[in-house]
Amino acid sequence: MTDAMTRAVPRTAPPPPTADWVRCDGCHGLVYGPRYARDLNVCPLCGRHGPVTAHERLEQLLDPGSRADIPTVRTDPDPLGFTDTRPYPQRLALARAATGLTDAVIAAHGTIEGRPLVIIAMDFRFLGGSLGVAVGATIVRAADEALAARVPFVMVTASGGARMQEGVLALMQMARTAQALAELDEAGLLTVTVVADPTYGGVAASYASLADVVLAEPQARLGFAGPRVIAQTIGAELPPGFQRADFLLAHGLVDRIVPRAGLRSILGHLLVVNDRPGEPVEPQPVPAGDDRPASEQAWEVVRLARHPDRPTTSDYVEDLCTGFVELHGDRTGADCPAILGGIAVFGSRPVVVIGHQKGHTTRELVARDFGMARPSGQRKAARLLRLAAKLGLPVITFIDTPGAHPGVDAEEGGQAGSIAENIRLMARLPVPTVAVITGEGGSGGALALAVADRVLACANAVYSVISPEGCAAILWKEPAATPQAAEALRLRAPDLLALGVIDGIVAEPAGGAHTDPAAAAQLLGAALAQALDEVTGASPAERMNRRRGRIRNSGGGT
Structure with a gap:
């Protein structure tokens, strides 16, 4: 591993301020922008958890001043020479300009309630949060950092699946990230997934589902195939709430549904497993x-x-x-x-x-x-x-x-x-x-x-x-x-x-x-x-x- 791979760098600038008014995609009500931001992009009218950027996610979860970004891995920008309606390098350039991100994930060291961890957050704005080579390599780099520091590894997921423009190389990132999680298992380090909406395909079928603890935000979706594909394939109507958080909890696929405002507290309680046990307490009468x-x-x-x-x-x-x-x-x-x-x-x-x-x-x-x-x-x-x-x-x-x-x-x-x-x-x-x-x-x-x-x-x-x-x-x-x-x-x-x-x-x-x-x-x-x-x-x-x-x-x- 090179020095560049292990060096933590200061975080980049946060996204621009929230608009004055926001229309909720759930109830279609108008919410005052600053209040919406203060409520962590959760609608106060219907409780819908709106999307957040990767930067916003880390700001919400990490202790102030504790964040130090881990560099995103740079890879071949067009390994297949792929073109659909426009060349893949052009799509990447547009996504980078629109989001200010190098790719669909950012990684960082930080603390939550004073306890250290390494965290990655995916950003659905960047090509649907798709899992490509650079994303897979960055997640592995972050897992290696957690392994070296012997701290828990937290992953906030939001993705449509593996990146089609990188073909089978994107598919291989499922194995690459799964192996990184296995190495953390062997080292006895806690891993936690926070499922944001949506998390599908190759991400759901690799690192998102392999964590020791899987938390889901309310109404978040998690699955391998999307509901439209499933319904068309089997020719049947899907049950209400299919693949959403309540459905996942009832079917034993996630550990808890946690509203966004409670995530820091739950993660803080979980990170206690990395504490050294104290001295035995004197028995009380x-x-x-x-x-x-x-x-x-x-x-x-x-x-x-x-x-x-x-x-x-x-x-x-x-x-x-x-x-x-x-x-x-x-x-x-x-x-x-x-x-x-x-x-x-x-x-x-x-x-x-x-x-x-x-x-x-x-x-x-x-x-x-x-x-x-x-x-x-x-x-x-x-x-x-x-x-x-x-x-x-x-x-x-x-x-x-x-x-x-x-x-x-x-x-x-x-x-x-x-x-x-x-x-x-x-x-x-x-x-x-x-x-x-x-x-x-x-x-x-x-x-x-x-x-x-x-x-x-x-x-x-x-x-x-x-x-x-x-x-x-x-x-x-x-x-x-x-x-x-x-x-x-x-x-x-x-x-x-x-x-x-x-x-x-x-x-x-x-x-x-x-x-x-x-x-x-x-x-x-x-x-x-x-x-x-x-x-x-x-x-x-x-x-x-x-x-x-x-x-x-x-x-x-x-």
């Missing part, structure tokens, strides 16, 4: 709790574990973590509501948190499938586990599920295989892992998040191969035998500790966690901090060897 089940009768403990007011994963994350950024989707077509996960800070540590999410009301329970994950939920969890491994972040899992989702669609989606993959993945994860059973630990659906360095159970939690009702129906063939089945299964926390299935019991407030959720969270937080301190001190090889040994010895009989 916690209220006295009862580490024994509230009742000696196993069936009564089961009922406590299922209490609708018992804290959920989202409750614990809100109480115990800061800066939580929930990530959605399995990136293959679905987003399971029964699994909640993302990046947060626990104490002084950036962590990945994953858990089953039930809810408290009937509406919440139904919306979350009662915490019963589908295959897409297992795949979402697996994606977050791999992200934790890449970034070197500890993992905390919260387990509270009757079991994996039972249903035809779950079986068609490969439920058994998805659970098996997660069990294998957790067994081999190189980062510290702590799992806590906060309520119900039902069968394989629970185990898929419970193969960890430390496994804890709250005092009134249960963990079993089958529900007491299912056991009674199969073996006793009598629903009235459910309490007897609960006793026989030895599913209470003290039983689990005696069997060597868990490592510790987390005390609860008298009467159960639901009687004082704040105190329950404080007790759980202290237990999690201690467990993380214990497992973080070992090397990855030591942790994995201990975990493997523990799994091999499960139940004895070696």
